[in-house]
Amino acid sequence: MxxxxxxxxxxxxxxxxxxxxxxxxxxxxxxxxxxxxxxxxxxxxxxxxxxxxxxxxxxxRRARLRYPQADLRTLDMLDERGISRELVASLADCSWVERHRNIVAQGYCGSGKSWIICALARQACRNRYRARYIRIPDLEEEWRQAADKPQGRSRLLKRYSAYTVLALDEWLFDPPEERFRAFLFELMECRHDTGSTLFATQYPQKDRHQRLGGGTHADAIMDRSAQHHLAGNRRLQHEGTRTRPVAANQSRKQERHRQCPIPSTPVPSHNNPSAESE
Structure with a gap:
């Protein structure tokens, strides 16, 4: 024209x-x-x-994906990674994001865990959701550096709590030390019922409680983290969560929307292994 x-x-x-x-x-x-x-x-x-x-x-681009070209539509790669095409295709509509569901991609080194969570995060971007990818070691480094800034850790917590989809790679690759574990608990608490979190880990569900220190923080983090487990066994396993009273959920949501402060002292740890899933 x-x-x-x-x-x-x-x-x-x-x-x-x-x-x-x-x-x-x-x-x-x-x-x-x-x-x-x-x-x-x-x-x-x-x-x-x-x-x-x-x-x-x-x-x-702002999601900073490790594999920016990872795409759920590239289904020919999924068989190589030991994951059902139909299973992953069922996640493409991002209904799991709308329901604030979390997903764990678990498998051995090189099995494609990072690729899968990047593809899921990119699919969320295609559906106009705000996403962010980060390795746990990098998140811990940001957390350490934030201590030198006024309210640095509170701001860091609020920033990562605000993403609709947060992809955490190398989850529990190293057991988190106590203070960083307290930060992870606050992050999971702030994101509970408000966003979706993707985890990539080598460790099966039965080993994660011990990797998290085996105490009350471990109980709470597992309770607030994953509902679905995506592993190389060609099926999506449902990881149930503890049922909580409605009033307790509402009070937690109100508290999270205020500021989500990080506790100044870690919660005491007790040896109380949880048989419940994340």
Whole structure:
């Protein structure tokens, strides 16, 4: 479509570069039989698609994925990783995000755990959810550095609590020390029923309580973390969570929305292994 220079400049001034490009790129011969309304509709559709792709690309870049090209639609790679195509395809609609469900990808080194959680986080970005990927060692380093800043750790907690989808890689690769374990508890508490968390770990569910120190923090973190377990056994295992009174849930949500403060002293630890899943 031929547009004069003033119209082009006005579209640029309004930030409508996608729409301008769509108009300019219309083929005159192919669109000759269309009326003005049809041509405008085609241009708007093309501009909207470009705008959406740009927005999704921005969300994916800000997610800082380890594998930015990981994609659930690349189903030919899943058989190599020992995971059912049908199972992963069922996660593509991101209903697990809407329900604030968490997922654990568990398997040996090199089995594709990190790829899977990156693909799930990228799929969340495609559905316009705000996501973030981080390795636990890097998160711990940020936590240590935050101690040198005024309210640094509280701000760090609020930032990672705010992501709709948080992908935590190398979960429990090293047992967290007591103070960082208290931070992880607060992070899980703040995200409970408000966001979805993805975990990639080598350790099966039965070993995680001990890796978390085996005390009350371990009980609480496992209780607030995963509902679904994605492993290389070609099925999605449901990991039940402890049933809590409704009033207790409401009070926790109200408290989380205030500030989610980090306790100044760690909660005392007791040897009370939990038979319940995360």
């Amino acid at each position: 031929r547009l004069d220079e003033q119209t082009r400049r006005q579209l640029r001034d309004m930030g409508c570069t996608e729409l301008l490009d769509a108009f300019v790129n219309q083929d005159e011969d192919a669109c000759a039989a269309l009326d003005a309304g049809q041509r405008i509709r085609l241009a708007v559709d093309e501009a909207h698609a470009a705008f959406t792709d740009k927005r999704i690309g921005g969300l994916a």
